Amino acid sequence: MKGDVYIASSTDKExxxxxxxxxxxxxxxxxxxESKRADAVLAVKARDGNRYDGTPVLISQPDKVIETAGTLHCTSPNIARYVKEYTDGASDLKIAVVVKPCDAKAIIELAKRTQVKMDNLILIGLNCTGTLPSVKAKKMMKEVFGIDPTDxxxxxxxxxxxxxxxADGTQKEKTLMELEEQEYGRRENCRRCETNIPTMADIACGKWGTSDKGTTFVEACTEKGANFIDAAISAGCISIRQPNPEAVQLRRKKDDAAIQSAKQWQERDFSSLKQMSSDERFEYWFGQFERCIKCYGCRDACPICYCKDCNLEADRGLVPPGEVPPDIMFPMVRITHVMDSCVNCGQCQDVCAMELPLSRLIFMLNRDLYDxxxxxxxVDIGQLPPLRTVTEQELSLSGVDVAF
Ligand code: SF4
Ligand code: SF4
Ligand code: SF4
Incomplete structure (x- = not known):
């Protein structure tokens, strides 16, 4: 049932x-x-064995699933966006999707906007404490670890x-702090991310709480997930045992430590901006937006942006066409349309041709709205985004200043 936890491993030798x-x-x-609970599986595969080039793949043959085994940290494909393209409209394709917490959250936000059908999806979540930007990760392997990235x-x-x-079995390690102080390590949004265990997915899987490398700690987070796990156990696909209280406690402790670290990064990323006066903040952000080349990358990458008929298109009359940098309405529309629902996935910032700190701004505003x-x-599919439901009276009573 929902909430059940297991220590599990596969029964399949391969x-x-x-x-x-x-x-x-x-x-x-x-x-x-195999059980036909899904028509296809969506997972990430290293393209031609290149682990810095993880590509989402849609698989319908069980014997091909093995090609997606193993975790890729130096890649961050836009899974929610991909899901939307395969499940919208009339499509009734049933998909089992491997998700990080930010993927799961973006899919749930899309479901609230009727862009995906949750009944067609089973979300199999992976614990996550960060992904690394692919190009920088390769550079880091060479310059910091002194190794060939392909090794x-x-x-x-x-x-x-x-x-x-x-490849020869040796291991090398560095602290994240050491790497991140040199501008390597995790993506900026990942450092701030407080959601490490994907409890909003149907099933959450991870190594926290396990004492040996051959097992996974599994939590059934929804009734759908619990039924799925029960069926997989009955079919003999996985073997399970109950975790002892120490294992459960260890998992919680690891999560708490990662949350604390994320809060420290949020403080570090936001504090200098928050200490500015309103005028200084406007000046800072407008200075950033003046570098925008209006490539539309942020809009097209954001999993929460879903309008087919976007106000930012030239023929809508809101943003004058042909101007670079674009009218201030361009970033303002983007920000106001997504800030209540931003899941801090970092996709906008990853694609920005001018390296603007977009997710830092939008997630910072999102945290203000959270207050x-x-x-x-x-997180909760039954709760609608506040800017869709807020009344003027609620805003005036809040007493909280939401400003750049
Ligand atoms: S934002 Fe980063 S750390 Fe958080 S779930 Fe996504 S990839 Fe993982
Ligand atoms: S605004 Fe950026 S960080 Fe937020 S959900 Fe959209 S792409 Fe992700
Ligand atoms: S991705 Fe960057 S440069 Fe492109 S439109 Fe967005 S803010 Fe402007």
Whole structure:
């Protein structure tokens, strides 16, 4: 039932050999196809074996699922956007999707906007404490670790360290702090991210709370997830045992430590902006927006942006066409349309051709809105975004100043 937790591992020899942490996720995906609970599986695969080039793949044959085994940290594909393209409109494709917490949250926000049908999806979540930007990660392997990036066969973020494993089995590690002070390490949004265990997905899988490398700690987060796990156990795809209280406690402790670290990064990222006067903040952000080349990358990458008929298009008359930098309405529309629901996925900032700190701004505003409405994006599918439901009276009573 919902809330049940297990220590689990795959019963499939091939999966056990290739996958990490006991191969539970790979076996659940195979089971989804074999049992016809899903028509397809959406997971990420290293393109041509290049682990810095993780590509979403839609798989319908169970024997192909093994190609997605293993975790890729140096890639951050836009899974929610991908799901939307395959499940919108008349499509009734049933998909089992492997999600990080930010992917799951973005999918839930899309569901609230009727852009995806949750009944067609089973979200199999992975614990996540960060992903690394691909190009910088390769540079980091060379310049900081002194190795050929193609020699890396695995990365892991364990507590406050990045551990990499090379083809010859040797391991190298550095603290995240050391790397991040040199502008390497995790993506900026990941440092701020407080959601490490994807409890908003149907199933949450991760190594926290396990004591050996051949197992995964699994939580059934919804009734759908619980039924799915029960069926996979009955079919003999995974074996399980109950975690002891120490394992449950260890998982909680690891999560708490990661949340504390994220809060410190939020303080670090936001404090200088928050200390500015309103005028200074406007000046800072308008100075950033003046560098915008209106490539539309941020709009097109944001999983929360979904309008087919976007106000920012030249023929809508809101933003004068042909102007670079664009009229201030361009970033303002983007910001106001997504700030109540921003899931801090960082996709906008990753694609920005001018490297504007977009997700830092929008997520900072999102946290201000949280102080007013207590609305946590992507968590409760029954709760609508506040800017869709707020009244003027609520805003005037809030007494909280939401400003750049
Ligand atoms: S934003 Fe959070 S969930 Fe998403 S990749 Fe970064 S750390 Fe993981
Ligand atoms: S605004 Fe940026 S960080 Fe927020 S949900 Fe959209 S793409 Fe992700
Ligand atoms: S991605 Fe950057 S440069 Fe492109 S439109 Fe958005 S803010 Fe402007």
């Amino acid at each position: 999966v056990l050999e290739k996958a990490e942490c006991g191969g539970v996720v790979t076996s659940l995906l195979k089971f989804a196809l 890396v066969v695995a990365e892991d973020i364990d507590d406050d360290r990045l551990v990499i494993t090379l 007013i409405f207590k609305y946590e994006p992507g």
